[in-house]
Amino acid sequence: LDLLARENLPSIAIVPTFYLKVLAEMDLIIDLGGYLPSKLKKDIPEKFWDSVTVNGKIYGLPFIYTFPVFFINQNIIQSRGIPYTEEPANWDQIFNTLKRIKETTDKYGVYIPTESLYDYIEYVESYTDKRVYFKDRIDISSDSAIEAMDVLQKAIYELRYMPEKLTPEEAQNMFFSGKLAIILSDASNLVNFKSTIPYILGVWPLPFGKNTRPMLIGTSFVIINSSKRYENESYKVLEYLLKYENILRWYTHTGAPPIRNSIKESLELLVFYEENPNHLIITNEAEKADVFNPDFDYISYNKIVKKAIEEIIINEKSASLIMKKAQSELEALQK
Numbered sequence: 001l002d003l004l005a006r007e008n009l010p011s012i013a014i015v016p017t018f019y020l021k022v023l024a025e026m027d028l029i030i031d032l033g034g035y036l037p038s039k040l041k042k043d044i045p046e047k048f049w050d051s052v053t054v055n056g057k058i059y060g061l062p063f064i065y066t067f068p069v070f071f072i073n074q075n076i077i078q079s080r081g082i083p084y085t086e087e088p089a090n091w092d093q094i095f096n097t098l099k100r101i102k103e104t105t106d107k108y109g110v111y112i113p114t115e116s117l118y119d120y121i122e123y124v125e126s127y128t129d130k131r132v133y134f135k136d137r138i139d140i141s142s143d144s145a146i147e148a149m150d151v152l153q154k155a156i157y158e159l160r161y162m163p164e165k166l167t168p169e170e171a172q173n174m175f176f177s178g179k180l181a182i183i184l185s186d187a188s189n190l191v192n193f194k195s196t197i198p199y200i201l202g203v204w205p206l207p208f209g210k211n212t213r214p215m216l217i218g219t220s221f222v223i224i225n226s227s228k229r230y231e232n233e234s235y236k237v238l239e240y241l242l243k244y245e246n247i248l249r250w251y252t253h254t255g256a257p258p259i260r261n262s263i264k265e266s267l268e269l270l271v272f273y274e275e276n277p278n279h280l281i282i283t284n285e286a287e288k289a290d291v292f293n294p295d296f297d298y299i300s301y302n303k304i305v306k307k308a309i310e311e312i313i314i315n316e317k318s319a320s321l322i323m324k325k326a327q328s329e330l331e332a333l334q335k
Helices: 018-027 036-041 046-050 072-077 091-104 117-129 143-157 168-176 185-197 227-239 244-251 267-275 277-286 298-313 319-334
Strands: 012-016 060-064 068-071 107-112 180-186 200-207 215-223
Touching: 012 018, 012 143, 012 227, 012 277, 018 143, 018 215, 046 185, 060 185, 068 072, 068 168, 068 185, 072 091, 072 200, 072 227, 091 107, 091 180, 107 277, 117 143, 117 215, 117 298, 143 298, 143 319, 185 200, 185 277, 185 319, 200 267, 200 277, 227 244, 244 267, 298 319
Parallel strands: 107 180
Antiparallel strands: 012 215, 060 215, 068 180, 068 200
């Protein structure tokens, strides 16, 4: 963590919620429970507070929670007669769309990032409709999970639906230039994408079945453990950021779904949705979502899974062999 490596720590920071446990254990952040008014606690659903709570203490103020969605170049899709306004119900429909793009254009069909454990979980659980993430562990060696990686590898190197060996930033540039029809990316990129591209932008949620659902990944404000004076000044910054107009702006100026009940029910946001339907698609999907809040050591797990994914997606190694080996390494961490 960059935060841990600095000698002069900031007084306030925004960090992913799954890092709070290690920061709290190192006594780098303070318990915010005494600072937070009861009205605010009631305004934010319990699942978000759970994600910033360590050993019964609230160490973070829930901020931006988001998840991946498909961003669509509607100009490419519509020109090929593909019903771009209809959200795909399953991956068969997605692959039929990719096949049609490949047959009728010189564009790549899709980019699906697998840069992190979280990316992997969202893709695999959507594709298989089977859980791989459990609060205290993950299972990446099941037949269905291995099949999902085989399918992704095939989509890149055999079917040529997806460009090979690209970073998410390089894929975004392809999407912006019109060389890529669909990109799976963070919902909070919506406004940035819309302001950058010269064509009509659409949004499709990842399809999930009866057994799985999307997961929100969160960030939170934390106050660094320092002198009391700096703690008080930091909380004044939080008070400013918590003002209604500032909170509303975080959602309308990004694409991340709102988490506060008062914001979700506001007239301003309802009017905004009428003029910006892509935001409403994201918000409606977020209402179905759980919050990613693992009990395991995310940093260590992520390192193992990311290395395994690189072997499969970049080096074209066997998904079965690589994932079973990685599963053994994950299980060793639990002992």
